[in-house]
Amino acid sequence: MEGVKNNTLTKDKFSLIRKLIEKNGFKFTKQRKLILEQFFLADRHLSMEEIYQRLKENNIGLATVYRNVKIFSSIGIVKEIAVDGVSYYELKIYSKKPLHIHFQCVKCNDIIDIDEKEIALEYLKLNKTIEDINDLKIYDANIMFIGLCKRCREVNKCQDR
Ligand SMILES: [Zn+2]
Ligand SMILES: [Zn+2]
Secondary structure, eight states, X not given: OHHHHHHHHXXXXXXXXXXXXXXXXXXXXXXXXXXXXXXXXXXXXXXXXXXHHHHGGGTOOHHHHHHHHHHHHHTXXXXXXXXXXXXXXXXXXXXXXXXXXXXXXXXXXXXXXXXXXXXXXXXXXXXXXXHHHHTOOOOOOOOEEEEOOHHHHHHHHHHHO
């Protein structure tokens, strides 16, 4: 039953994304749908390479992934997060966490979403304050904290002993 419900939901999401793609003069092809599906399935940041790895069995090449993700990014379906010359992408619309901060570990390069409720509220407040003080309107934000993740800190602690 749960599966059926999820299916309908995904279908609704795709019909809206389809409209958005067509409104921008592109066709909603099977390839584009497959690429977009990966973002829903992964629910995390994906690099072009990771998307390609997930789709190579479907005969979708890296160049095709690249071209289409760039299109999705230009029409605001996905958001780009650039880290050390590598771009990661995540859903911008339908994201379960639309406004969040990122953390990158310098050791394992993992990117973590910081999306706890209390932090999100502080973040919204910060956005509002910046808008008010500077008399501007914020559409989006890219904040990246850099340091050591929990796992790598544990390893460090063990080595220190
Ligand atoms: Zn780490
Ligand atoms: Zn994120």
